[in-house]
Amino acid sequence: MSMALEDSELLNMFRTPASKEKAYTAIIRKYQERLYWHVRRMLVDHDDSNDVLQNVFIRVWNGLENFREDARLFTWLYRVATNECLTFLEQKKKRAAVPLGDVEEGLSNQVKADKDFDANKIEWKLQLAIQKLPEKQRVVFNLRYYDEMPYEEMSRVLDTSEGALKASYHHAVKKIEDYILNS
Incomplete structure (x- = not known):
């Protein structure tokens, strides 16, 4: 086919x-x-x-x-x-x-367990930063950053307003920047 x-x-x-x-x-x-x-x-x-x-x-x-x-x-x-x-x-x-924070910590530990993990490399810092985000922000960030999904389509996927999605993405980016700069 x-x-x-x-x-x-x-x-x-x-x-x-x-x-x-x-x-x-x-x-x-x-x-x-x-x-x-x-x-x-x-x-x-x-x-x-x-x-x-x-x-x-x-x-x-x-x-x-x-x-x-x-x-x-x-x-x-x-x-x-x-x-x-x-x-x-x-x-x-x-x-x-366990509290959500512990689940997110577990996700971070899984990233660190990867055989290629190098905490000094920016892509690993990015992965660790993403795993520290609250669930909703993590979803929004992944859809926008990796999948380059337009907010309009994301709105249909997540059943959330475009404005709320833009705010979530903005907050996620800020948290990721802070994590990368301070780690």
Whole structure:
């Protein structure tokens, strides 16, 4: 199946019983890598990211039939992935019965555990700074900085006003700058 198929064609194929599985496979192939990195930036750990991504794909299979196309497919997929990440982090907090700050500290420790970790390199400082952000700011920063997602699309993914997203991004950038300059 060609990667050149438009989302609308893939959705039409998905809604046709004879081509449903082929279309689903093509959608996953088309967006799997981008979704993986979106999830990985939020959760840090590769195994956790793979587990969450599997849940995302199950939700996509179960929910795609009802996708109304009032947003782009990619936007909807990001929303599903973001919600799964937030659910995972929430469950992790409850299981551990620890404050959010400890979960964020755990994410920072996972960054530090990477075999290539070098605290003096700016990209590692950036990763550590991102993991120190509150959940919402971390999501907004990742979508804007790494995925270069416009605020308008981000607003649909996160169901938040553009103004609130711009403020979150601004606060995140300020905290990251402070962390990098003072560490």
